[in-house]
Amino acid sequence: SSLKSYRDLPKLLYHIQWKFRDEIRPRFGVMRGREFLMKDCYSFDLDYEGARRSYSKMFVSYLRTFANMGLRAIPMSAESGPIGGDMSHEFIILAETGESKVFCHKDYLDFDVLDEDVDYQKDLEPIVSRWTNLYAATDERHQEEEFDKIVPADKQCEARGIEVGHIFYFGTKYSASIGAVVLDSDGNSVTLEMGSYGIGVSRLVGAIIEANHDDKGIKWPESVAPFKIGVINLKTEDAKCNSLSEDIYQKLKSHAVDTLYEDRGGRAGVKFANMDLIGLPWQLIIGPRGAANNLIELKCRDTGNREEISVEQALQRLIPSK
Known part of the structure; x- marks a missing residue:
């Protein structure tokens, strides 16, 4: 309700809070429980172009955040599920104990998002495109025929993965229903464009361990180790x-x-x-x-x-x- 004018935009609101979910089958320790710590963020923009910029900023930020934690996260086209929206990506790390099956081009395993400096005030679409041009999909969005057609056999990666983040572009799905409007530069009422971005903070602990261990125990990446x-x-x-x-x-x-x-x-x-x-x-x-x-x-x-x-x-x- 505090947003009245296009001058108030773009706006990001976030919180990090404990959540409770009536999980039918809790399992894998902190990976899927009824209580978990979650980072939720929501973006508000005047138009689609602005919303797309916000989405791209979060897309790149997530990649770099996970990389700094020692995780190689692959953004994959995913179902939006009950939350809805026109576009979404899950950030998946590959692990033998992953909950779901994933399919991607092997070249993603060699990408390093930390190799380049990022200016978040500039156009980030080239980085987003690089990380979305190759095939990568969760089991729900996987198309076997397309996978075999566009990905050479020696470049196909079929594995299990753990979701560590999920981002959504909502458009006006929720803002229209709650009357979230502002006045543009001409004084016209405009319905806000929204996005949603989540990271399971407590879930990350389990994901980091699953991605970094051997038969002797954990191998903490230095950036997130409890002690160096x-x-x-x-x-x-x-x-x-x-x-x-x-x-x-x-x-x-x-x-x-x-x-x-x-x-x-x-x-x-x-x-x-x-x-x-x-x-x-x-x-x-x-x-x-x-x-x-x-x-x-x-x-x-x-x-x-x-x-x-x-x-x-x-x-x-x-x-x-x-």
Whole structure:
């Protein structure tokens, strides 16, 4: 009701809030439950061209947001469902445990939306076109004959996917019914053009894990990891190990590097297994032999690569430069 004039547009309204849904068959933990955290956003524009610009901005923003989380999301033509609208795209990440079957051109797997700088005040249609020109569809919109015709056999990807975002262009479907109008520059009443954009925030946690894990546990992307580094003290009864581990932990904390300190007693194998299960991007392993020589072991959880380096080298590598 606060929108009266074309001068008030374009307008975006959003909220992040807990939702409750009478899910018939809750499953997959946070992936599909009756209670979940959701980001909802709605755009309001004076005409179709403006609404399309808003849609494109959100389209590109979603791609880049998911990419910064370590997710390769593929926008797919999707059914609008009960919410309606003339155009919609689901953002799907490929995962063996995905709820639905999806079909797409394999070239999408090599696209990187972060390769280019984006000016959201300019025309974003070239980016949207690049990400929609090739075949990509959910099971509900899949056309087998078209897929076989336009996608070479060696480029066909048939997999399971997890929906992490969904955007809709409504047009005037809802604004007309509620009388959402403004005055244009000529003083004429114009019904607003709307769009809707959603991300399942809590669902993303499950999706990130499903897309980044192995048989040992989680492999958190660094951008969303609960901690960047796990410091593992292999022998808590050794004074040198304790002193060096504590010193490293405090130095990392003083530089605002999120660090988890494993200082419990127990066997080394158990500590290694627990840290791999948790899946922090980096592990700093301090044992009595290395500690005596000011050496520690640095392990990358994603690749499994391990190297023995000095404490100074490790800190220089893991503490971001100002």
